Amino acid sequence: MDPRTSAQDMMQCDLCETAVIQMHCDTCFVNLCKACVGEHFSADLSKPHKIVHFKNKNKSTLIHPRCTSHEEETCKIFCTHCDVPICTICLASDQHLGHKLARILEIRDKKRDKLIKEQTELKEKIYPNYQVIATDVQNRMSQLEKEYGDLSTAITKHGEDWHREIDKHVKKLKAEVDEMKNTQLQTLQNYLDGINKTMSDIKDEINSVDSVLESTDISSLFSVPSTLDRYTNLPRKITVTIPKFIPKKLQADQLFSLETISLKSDEHDDSMKTTQKSPEAVSSPPVKQLLDEPETVTTIHTGYTEAGSSPPVKHLLDKPETVTTIKIDIHFTLLPFLYYVACLSDEEIWTSGNDRTMKLYSINQGSLLKPITTKSGNDPTDIAVTKSGDLVYTDYHDRIVNIVKNEKIEEVIRLQNWRPKGICSTSSGDLLVIMESDDIKQTKVVCYSSSTEKQTIQFDDKGKPLYSFGRFNTYCITENRNLDICVSDSGANAIVVVNQTGKLRFRYTGHTPAPKNEPFNLRGITTDSQSHILTADYYNECVHIIDQDGQFLRYIHCALSRPWGLCTDTNDNLYVAQYGNRQVKKIKYLQ
The missing domain is CATH 1.20.120 (Four Helix Bundle (Hemerythrin (Met), subunit A))
Known part of the structure; x- marks a missing residue:
């Protein structure tokens, strides 16, 4: 019999082998005297040594599991292949032959x-x-x-x-x-x-x-x-x-x-x-999920395309040669570009560009139904369709907001010292107009009921301007389903969203990584029945979708060419006016 284990008073320290055991390391299962505790700690600092009094050893000694096949045996080996603890008898058998084994500890x-x-x-x-x-x-x-x-x-x-x-x-x-x-x-x-x-x-x-x-x-x-x-x-x-x-x-x-x-x-x-009891309240729309892959439903070739159609491909001569010399007078003609689109219905859309004409197209047939030339001969700055189905447009140079009724143009709002840019019609039938001052030093949003000014939104709670200002800035405006007023401000490269009282809710300044790694350069803006906010990214040739709180959801690509104007119909189809190829794309992006 080992004299160190014959009785407790005879047991000696495992380190010095001379002093009487007083302590026990529950981590390493080593018996120690008090003098050797420090040496044991410093010998292996990688472990969290648990030192207990030797009389408490039995309370801290690990209890190995019993073998399920041999109840009298304890398991100190673990078969990782079978994911079970095994004893030495199991190990000696062929049951775990070739299996990967590990110490159970x-x-x-x-x-x-x-x-x-x-x-x-x-x-x-x-x-x-x-x-x-x-x-x-x-x-x-x-x-x-x-x-x-x-x-x-x-x-x-x-x-x-x-x-x-x-x-x-x-x-x-x-x-x-x-x-x-x-x-x-x-x-x-x-x-x-x-x-x-x-x-x-x-x-x-x-x-x-x-x-x-x-x-x-x-x-x-x-x-x-x-x-x-x-x-x-x-x-x-x-x-x-x-x-x-x-x-x-x-x-x-x-x-x-x-x-x-x-x-x-x-x-x-x-x-x-929750239940809505008001008889005049509009029922909530069904929840729609975003499609994993938005798809192009149809492409409308507008009349702007004819002037900007692509010439036939020609190759360079190896040796250029002079055929003749002719003296000519050169006249420059500006090609018409497509800027904005507005839904009249699920079958018809209005478009506008820089050729003084607003054009109504059939979506299904892709044919021109009606052109309307501006009253002043100026290019329309922005267009929108009212709740009653009339076309409204802003005339920046004449400081006027006009409405088209029965193909006749009537003046609705005439501004003094301000020039209108973006316009939209609200769910209540009012008009929201974003405008800049004649000196290009102020920008504001004004809500009109007919021609009566109801509300002006220009500054935040700290008195700072909500919107940028600059002669070449573009501004588009829309109202979300939750009655937030959403403005795409190209000068700030941000979507600025305020609530119906004019208090700033958030600014959205893009998302990274961008599809083409170009700076965020927004143009048109629109919303849908899910209170999503969509904006066109001109340089990255995509559309951003964010939720009503400004959180980015995803991009819409669909091979867009310099997207500019946006609108949605009652079925949440998206229409994109493309500056690059002068076409309007109808895109399905919701289930």
Whole structure:
């Protein structure tokens, strides 16, 4: 019998072999005296040595798993091929012949390291992110309470301007607001409850892993499944919108209306719709996903192409020769270019360029249906179609906004000291016009009801200009479904988006890598039923798609040639006016 193991008082240190054992390294399974503990640590700094009192050795000694085939044997080898621990008897048999084997402690260390890494990610990354999202939802709920309070106040104030016979209608609308608020709050609360439940599950997972890591039973390590993938996909961020209060001087039951409300996540614009009770509100469109590969539906060859058609290909002579000399007078003719496109319907589009004419085309047949020459003979600066189906255009040089009714041109707005550029028609039938001052030092957006100015948007909350200014800048404007006002500002190379009150929401300045590695150079702008914002990138010959919060989604290529103007029809088909080849492409990009 080994005298060092005959009794505890006779056991000697494994290092010095003279002193009595007092300590034990649970990592290396080495017995030590107190004097040798430091030497043992310094001998191998790569391991996290766990030193315990020798009397606690049995509590920390690793318990090897029992062999499933030979119950009396413990397993110190691991077959990586069969993914099971095996004993020496199994090893001696032919069952694992040729298999890759490893010490079970090595496998245990790898499994332990993996669990520690996953636990660290749960603790330091995933759980804090859930906390941030939960806090954000709580803040949004508080903001929702305030905004709904403001909404109720606005309804009450407007109701006081009317006679007592509409009090009943005011109360009815307030009840609808309360119901909408409660619905949204309940939806958010349910969402928050789900997040809190997941956070609780993560805590349980962390505690469970802690227990396993502290256990001396190796088998418990192999019984712990990996749950990291279950929590790495964070909850979607919720965007809350509230209805807009719209006063109307109509019959008592038509005095007010509330817009559609929704709770939207920030991934693919998925929506959790709530009930809309207002009789005048437009129903929410179905959710459409972006196609993996947008496709060209048709190409319309406009009349601009004839003047700019390509000449036949000719090759250089080896030796150029003079045939004759003729004295001639040279006259330069500017080729017509295509700039803008506007949808009259799903079958017809208006186009405009630099030839003083706006042209109506059949989409399916690709034929010219009607040309309209500008009243002044100037080139139209921008075109749009009103809610009633009339064509409007801006005349920069004459400072006029005109409308075409029954092929007759009528003046709608005449400006003083300002010149109109971009124009669009809103969902309420108003006109949004972006204009610059005569001295080219100011740019602003003005909303008109007929010829009456309703709103001016020019500066941010700090009094700084929202839009750039410059003589050669192009500006296009559109209204999003959520009533944001979106402007493509070529001078700033940015999409500038403000809400309906004129407060800046965000600026989009492009995405990298760009398709052709050219600088972002935007032109036309449009939106669709999903509140996507689309803008033409002239140099990179593509269209950017971003969501209503300014997040880039993807590019549309479709072999575009210097894209300029954009518009969408009621089926969310995209029309691109191409400056390069003077064609309009119809593109399908939504499912």
